[in-house]
Amino acid sequence: MKLCPCGSSLPRRDLVDARGIFCAFVCDFCEPHKRACYRPEIFTDPNYWTDEPIETGGLPMSEKTIAIILIGPGGELDRKKIIVNDDDDMSETSVAICNAIEEAMEEWVLSPGDTIKIEEISEQ
Numbered sequence: 524m525k526l527c528p529c530g531s532s533l534p535r536r537d538l539v540d541a542r543g544i545f546c547a548f549v550c551d552f553c554e555p556h557k558r559a560c561y562r563p564e565i566f567t568d569p570n571y572w573t574d575e576p577i578e579t580g581g582l583p584m585s586e587k588t589i590a591i592i593l594i595g596p597g598g599e600l601d602r603k604k605i606i607v608n609d610d611d612d613m614s615e616t617s618v619a620i621c622n623a624i625e626e627a628m629e630e631w632v633l634s635p636g637d638t639i640k641i642e643e644i645s646e647q
């Protein structure tokens with residue numbers, strides 16, 4: 524049995540969406556964190572992509588800042604910020620956020636009880 528890449532020493536399993544598409548390796552410890560960076564409907568609605576309007580206009584790209592915040596029992600311990608294109612395909616944004624979470628989880632020493640919060644912050 525292979526262990527989860529998050530470092531928890533728990534066995535890994537596949538996190539798949541409603542269409543059976545592989546999203547990430549997860550365990551009991553990191554599954555809530557990793558799920559947090561996908562839209563919830565991809566796990567419940569197999570048609571999640573087809574019912575979305577596709578924008579092909581030439582709108583200027585706008586950016587948004589996403590903070591990945593590590594919260595311990597006593598409050599915030601650390602945070603990382605990434606900038607993603609707001610107009611991007613949601614799946615690309617999700618991938619960027621997931622990669623950032625995975626990087627953060629490699630760097631942070633997580634203890635049971637710590638949580639990771641994803642927050643969109645506005646910074647102009």
Ligand SMILES: [Zn+2]
Binds near residue numbers: 533550552
């Ligand atoms: Zn894990």
